[in-house]
Amino acid sequence: MLIDAETLENGKVIEADVAIVGAGPAGIVLALELAKAGHAIALLESGRLGFTEANQQLGDAHRFDPSFHAPMGECTRRQLGGTSTIWGGRCVPYDPVDFDQRAHIAHADWPVTYDELSPYFQRACDYFFCGDAKFNLHDIADITQKSIVPELPDEEVLTSTLERWSLPTNFGKEYFTALKRSSKIHLFYGLTCTEIETAADRNQVCSLQAKTLSQKALKIKARKYVLAGGALNTTRLLMVSDRQRPGGLGNHSGLLGRFYMGHLSGDIAAIHFTTPPDKTIFGFDRDASNIYLRRRFSFTREFQHQKGLTNVVAWLGTPPFGDPSHGSGIFSLAYLALNSPFGKYLAAKAIRDTAIGKNQKDFYWSHVRNVIGDLGKTLAFAPSFGYRRYLAKRKVPALFVHSASNTYPLHYHAEQVPNFDSRVSLADETDALGMRRLNIDLRYLDQDIDSVVRAHQYWDEYLQRHRCGYLEYFGADPAASIWEQAGDGFHQNGTTRMSKKMDEGVVDINCNIHGFDDLFVASSSVFVTSGQANSTFMIVVFALRMANFLNKQLQQSHPPTLSTAVIS
Ligand SMILES: Cc1cc2nc3c(=O)[nH]c(=O)nc-3n(C[C@H](O)[C@H](O)[C@H](O)COP(=O)(O)OP(=O)(O)OC[C@H]3O[C@@H](n4cnc5c(N)ncnc54)[C@H](O)[C@@H]3O)c2cc1C
Known part of the structure; x- marks a missing residue:
């Protein structure tokens, strides 16, 4: 079901089993998979069904070096389908070598293996309409x-x-009918999540705060929360949610926003x-x-x-x-x-x-x-x-x-290669909804250049x-x-890196923010290395793996799954 958030009354509360922030490839695949398993989904999309400049500007960065990074308005899209509305459509998985311990690359330790991910390749190909998962x-x-x-x-x-x-698959267009017809998915468009509210005394999400462009404020309550707003906007949302935790949610290691990589x-x-x-x-x-x-x-x-x-x-x-x-x-x-x-x-x-x-x-x-x-x-x-x-x-x-x-x-x-100094951070400037914008500082190293030579x-x-x-x-x-020629922004990897140990990253092996059991990230922001592959294929692979994990968790926990999201 599709709902224009501007038609809702100010102050409404939405309840669901899973709240997903962002309806790009990651958010849409996750929503469809979890809905298939019977869970009630609230899917929040900041943009509208088509492109509008006002919605797009919500994602603009405050500062970036144009010689190394594209403007956010060119490298991301705020509308149903996210950036897949303008992408090229090249589908490439990571290689086994990407998951190896590589003595010559620092900070490149993935806590998951290629063999754990490759079973999801065929289903990812199906979502992309790119045939058999044969890459040789x-x-x-x-x-x-x-x-x-x-x-x-x-x-x-x-x-x-x-x-x-x-x-190339535009996820907003290809899956429009499935999203519209699903009784399990409530897709709220024109609704931007502006803050994650957490309990003061424990690692638990209380609700999401969300706003429409006309400043209507809504709350979303769920059993699990997934951030799928694209890498940099997901990191930004964690950073601005800093009432209880300085530096933002997930910054326990000081690594939130660090290790930003493109290609x-x-x-x-x-x-x-x-x-x-x-x-x-x-x-x-x-x-x-x-x-x-x-x-x-x-x-x-x-x-x-x-x-x-x-x-x-x-x-x-x-x-x-x-x-x-x-x-x-x-x-x-x-x-x-x-x-x-x-x-x-x-x-x-x-x-x-x-x-x-x-x-x-x-x-x-x-x-x-x-x-x-x-x-x-x-x-x-x-x-x-x-x-x-x-x-x-x-x-x-x-x-x-x-x-x-x-x-x-x-x-x-x-x-x-992963570089601690390549990062995003919060600027003082805010967008039309009062969210602080990002400063982007994508930095390459001589090692990157030498390897290409x-x-x-x-x-x-x-x-x-x-x-x-x-x-x-x-x-x-x-x-x-x-x-x-070095520069990117189109493939946004890192900034909420995955790690086994809490002090070495932002999310754990299940893409759960370390220390939380209800807050997840579905994005290339969790990638530990950038590989040679464009990001989107693996974003969907990880979304499918997350759907599997969340489905099991939701089935084991109480209360039982809602029959549908509730607006009160
Ligand atoms: C010109 C171009 C060509 C590309 N070509 C390729 C290619 O050939 N192959 C490839 O693999 N990749 C390519 N990419 C990259 C690809 O588009 C992205 O990797 C992919 O779209 C990321 O998917 P996502 O779901 O993580 O994020 P997105 O597609 O960016 O979707 C995120 C969604 O979240 C919404 N959102 C953000 N913040 C909030 C919030 N606070 N509240 C609510 N909603 C929010 C946004 O509006 C957006 O709809 C290309 C990108 C560009 C710009």
Whole structure:
């Protein structure tokens, strides 16, 4: 059932078995799973059913360094479905190496194992509509060429590892009907949780305080409370709930807000293959269910340990569309479309900026010349791509064009190591509901950069050893170029890290705030390391695991489950 919180009277109290704050992928999956098990859910969403600027601004940060972090208005969304309303849809699980004790990476001890999480991968894939939980070509019989180019065997470098792509699934849209029809879920939209009230004398939540934009105040009481507001806004909510506990709820170790991590991504080199150009798998594969897959260069677990590498992967990219020297009418047409007033309807700003490339906005006539010079090919390509990209239910994730010279930019995506000094904290400035905003200080280390530099050296050695190609660097100083491209905000990991011991983290192995048994976090904020994987697949894996855990707890405890949430 969907309820516009503005239609409720001021002072109302909502009671449920479980209160979930935030209706993005994490909150929606958790709500649907717990409702299936018969529990009454109050799901609070700060945004409305569609985008509104006023709701969005509630999540803005006070201070951040734009050279390292995107504005919150570009990297998060406040509306039903959360940031999945604008995401790309790439689905990648963490690797076993991410959960290893790695002597070369400090503060990287996960208290859970890969084997505890992998049983949830298939159900996560089902939620994303991204097919079978197979992330290696050797597990997919109907795709015969297992490497990116022929004669390139899997050794210390693998080219058979895969990312899978979802529709991209907008969780607000795909699960709208299920949320609306569920008698067990009350979804209150336009309702922002502004504080968690706790007992003065014990670790127990008394209620959630929530407000609408017109300043109506409501209370929510439940047996279990789950924060699923996205990583930084979840951490912010814990921080502002500091009446009883200085520094906020969960700050017993002084680590709340610490170890903020994203990824490093960019291009510092092109890969020149010396193999037959028509045998290069340059874009997407499709499996038997027509799911888009992409191959990547990665390293084995053993090699990462041996060389002291962080987890770094790379895939074949496209030149920045904005640079007309690519000479391609297709890329130039893509540039003209993305850079036009309609561009904002074609892709999220971040995705457009990445595709166009930096400082590439002033070559209009050169692009027009490219299109005219390449008119036949461009006109033949554009309608079919336009259909596959914008009209088909399962959308082609990106634009790729075969390179006749067998040369492709190599796009890296790398782990950022946990860094105590990389953090968020509260500013004095407040939003329209009186909640203090965040200061964001995302900081990279030389170790992050060095690992990406060395990864490229190992890829180059491997290509040359097999006489399949080589890398050509774009500039003389790859490290400087990686520093220049470092920055994130789109993948928000850490700030409520998970730990076995109370003094080493914010949540325990069940994502329960240490010391509490009724306050949980469903978010990538609990991640101990960032891995090479984009965050959302594992966010859903953890949400499924949490649903399992909460269901068992609720079934064992009294009073029995409510038949539905109550508003009084
Ligand atoms: C342009 C872009 C591309 C991306 N591409 C990818 C990709 O390809 N692959 C990938 O894995 N990830 C990608 N991501 C990241 C992905 O979108 C997020 O990891 C994912 O949406 C996080 O899910 P979540 O449920 O934790 O949080 P969110 O999706 O952010 O949802 C949180 C919800 O909580 C609500 N909320 C927040 N605070 C409160 C409060 N106090 N009270 C009530 N409600 C609240 C918000 O309004 C929001 O609806 C991308 C992100 C962007 C911006």
